[in-house]
Amino acid sequence: MARIQTKSSVEKIVSYPLGSSPEELKEKFNLMAVRKMSDNENVYGCSPEVENSISKAMNSLYFYPDGTVSLLKRKLAGFYNINQDKFLVSNGSEEIIRLLTRAYISPGDEAIMAQITFPRYETNVLIEGGSAITVPLQNGTHNLNTMYAQINKKTKMIFICNPNNPTGTIVGKTELLQFIKTVPSNILIILDEAYYEYVQSADYLESISLLEKKPNLIILRTFSKIYGLAGLRVGYGIMDSEIVNELHKVKDVFNVNHLAQAAAAAALHDQGFIRECAEKNAKEMEFVSQKLNDLQVGFFPSQTNFIYIFSQYPIAENLIANGLVVRQLKLEGYLDAFRMTLGTREDNEAAIDVINKLLNEKAV
Incomplete structure (x- = not known):
């Protein structure tokens, strides 16, 4: 059978790498246990309120989900004290990235982003026939000066x-604020703050207050x-209502399922649990x-x-064989780099023991 030709913009895309399951790794490496510390999940789970909300929602699974996500939008609007029309709730925040490129990127348009960052920015730009302009990190951080220098008439959006x-890493608040103020108003600035709640630094920009004066x-x-x-895959974007309206034109009708909507509303309500998770995470990071x-x-x-x-020694390739699953991500100038999700104290002690063991083996 002759190969069916995909569109040219898809041919150059590499699929998102998904690792083997813990069960597969146990069998492959003959391991008793595997510590999965690769996908940045919250090791402490979710609020106890979520289980109750899902249990109640189970009684109405035969209905389509609320296409307007009205309950969760009301909760978010109250939480942030922002009008509901500025929220778009999505199937994970990744969906909004896809909707933005679908609605705003045409063939020949450009989008600026860091060279090493969430890879789905580049993927979705390429799918729509746009060009991803990638800028090397500086000491692991976005280089906003170089990113700004890449702006031209073709620039449609910038991802940070x-x-x-x-x-x-984070960009300092003064530097980021100046960047946002300086970028032309016809270019979308997309601040991906997926890890916002974990931030402990006083030098982090609270971006929500900028929305009123920066509709882009x-x-x-x-x-x-x-x-x-x-x-359950629930994310959301906060933006000018005109952009929300444009994205509604290109999103799926029932993009957030019924159980996810109920669970997210309950999770948002329990901010005590969120503070507790942030505090535990900060201790483990230290x-x-x-x-x-x-x-x-x-x-x-x-x-x-x-x-x-x-x-300084190549150990990442041997971590999985020792029961520690991480995400190996190469960065120019940094030998054998990998990203490791924090776990419980027991997880973290075990991970350090594995790293120490491998370092000692290499040093011999």
Whole structure:
């Protein structure tokens, strides 16, 4: 059978890498246990209120979900004290990235982003026939000066992942504020703040207050990370209502399922649980950072629930064989780098033991 030709913009795209399941890894490497520390999930789960909300929602599964996501939008509007018409709720915040490129990127348009960041920005731009202009990181952080220098008449949008995935770094508030103020108003600025709730630094820009004066600003947040609902896929964007209206034209009608809507509304209500998770994560970040310093292993200072580690010895390829699943992500200038999600204290101690063991083996 002759090969059916895909469109040219799809041919150059590489599929998102998905790792093997823990069960497959146990069998492959003959392991008793595997610690999955690769996908930035919340190891502490989700609010106890979520289970009750899902149980109630189970009684009406024969209905289509609310296409307007009215309950969750009301909850979000009250939480942020922002009008409902500025919210778009989605199947994970990744869906809004896809909707933005679908609605605004035409063949020949350009989008600027960091060279090492969430890969779906580039993928979705390419699918629509646009060009992804990638700018190398500077010490693991977005280089906004160089990104600004790439702006031209073809530029349609700029992606800034803050904190950045996979490095965990943030852009300082003064620098980012100046950048947002300077970018021309006909270019969309997309701030992906998926890890916003984990940030501890006082030098982080609170972006929501800028929306009123910057209608080209879009803020993305999610229930997949600290809220612990990764398996249900709920995200949202906060933006000018005119942009919301345009995205409604290109989104699926029932894009957020019934159980996900109920769970997210319950999760948002329990902010005590969110604060508790953030505090636990901060303690574990301090613990892991200190242990890595003791081992003289390099890493970027992280404001997330993961840490980007780089070793002078090639150990990442052997981590899985020792029961530690991480995400290996190469960064120019950093040998053998990988991203490791923080776990419980037990998880983190075990991970450090594996890293220490492999380092000692390489040093012999």
